[in-house]
Amino acid sequence: MLRSRLVRLKLLCVIVVCAVLVNLVNAQDVEPLVIAATEDGITLPEAWVSGMTAITLQNDTEIAFQPTLARFIDGATMEDFTAAMMAQDFAGMLATVSALGSVTAEPGESASVTYDLQAGDYLFLNFSPAGPPTLIPFTVMQYEGDAVEAPEADVEIVMVDFAFAMPVELTTGDAVWHFTNEGEQTHEIVIFSVDEDATVEGVTNGVTEALMSAGPGAPPEFPYEEAFSFIGMSPGENAWMNVNLEPGTYAALCFIPDVESEEMTTHLAHGMITIFTVGE
Numbered sequence: 001m002l003r004s005r006l007v008r009l010k011l012l013c014v015i016v017v018c019a020v021l022v023n024l025v026n027a028q029d030v031e032p033l034v035i036a037a038t039e040d041g042i043t044l045p046e047a048w049v050s051g052m053t054a055i056t057l058q059n060d061t062e063i064a065f066q067p068t069l070a071r072f073i074d075g076a077t078m079e080d081f082t083a084a085m086m087a088q089d090f091a092g093m094l095a096t097v098s099a100l101g102s103v104t105a106e107p108g109e110s111a112s113v114t115y116d117l118q119a120g121d122y123l124f125l126n127f128s129p130a131g132p133p134t135l136i137p138f139t140v141m142q143y144e145g146d147a148v149e150a151p152e153a154d155v156e157i158v159m160v161d162f163a164f165a166m167p168v169e170l171t172t173g174d175a176v177w178h179f180t181n182e183g184e185q186t187h188e189i190v191i192f193s194v195d196e197d198a199t200v201e202g203v204t205n206g207v208t209e210a211l212m213s214a215g216p217g218a219p220p221e222f223p224y225e226e227a228f229s230f231i232g233m234s235p236g237e238n239a240w241m242n243v244n245l246e247p248g249t250y251a252a253l254c255f256i257p258d259v260e261s262e263e264m265t266t267h268l269a270h271g272m273i274t275i276f277t278v279g280e
């Protein structure tokens with residue numbers, strides 16, 4: 001009698017330990033969600049849950065894939081967003097959704113980013129030069145399990161109105177960059193490879209000239225090569241990415257228009273530019 005009770009107790013212990021272990025494994029070995037772009041269209045994951053979520057963009061097309069994930073705010077709907085989009089009302093679009101920040105998967109390549117997803121109604125948005133934009137609504141359900149910890153960051157990139165708070169001396173090699181927007185406007189970081197003796201004024205002038213001389217609908221031809229970009233992040237959002245820059249000198253810029261200004265002046269014109277170096 002006592003023996004069989006002991007066996008039962010042991011079994012129970014094994015089951016409890018196993019359950020705890022499974023939970024730990026689940027919390028730490030999270031498979032990334034995959035968003036795939038092929039010539040036949042775009043496939044989103046079927047189920048989304050809140051919390052720290054690694055997302056891989058898989059691009060099997062011949063053009064760059066840079067979709068936006070955005071959460072509807074204050075009860076805004078798809079209709080509100082599309083109305084603002086059709087009216088080319090940039091400020092109106094930004095008022096209906098909180099954009100998580102976009103990364104680019106080059107043709108035939110993949111790119112990964114980690115977001116701390118909040119439960120809610122979302123919009124997947126992808127602009128394509130080949131046709132109309134793709135808009136797909138999806139829902140992130142509340143995850144009831146143990147929270148997954150944020151990746152440990154090596155480099156903090158804090159965006160405010162209108163500056164970058166970031167280190168100006170980095171070293172080459174794989175590093176986890178943590179992006180946050182602590183401003184009241186949307187921000188982004190576009191990184192150009194610049195000359196060793198580049199100045200804030202020189203780069204601002206070179207880039208502004210390229211913006212002014214670009215024809216309508218044509219992308220500007222910047223005098224610098226783009227090394228990295230993380231585009232369009234709304235206030236309060238967080239993202240983590242592996243970034244590895246070659247040694248050299250770089251300029252970080254934000255091209256988002258100031259929605260408070262009548263002329264929609266770029267944040268760059270407000271001085272949102274930092275020159276930094278990456279050493280061996």
Ligand SMILES: [Cu+2]
Nearest residue numbers: 187188254267
């Ligand atoms: Cu900005």
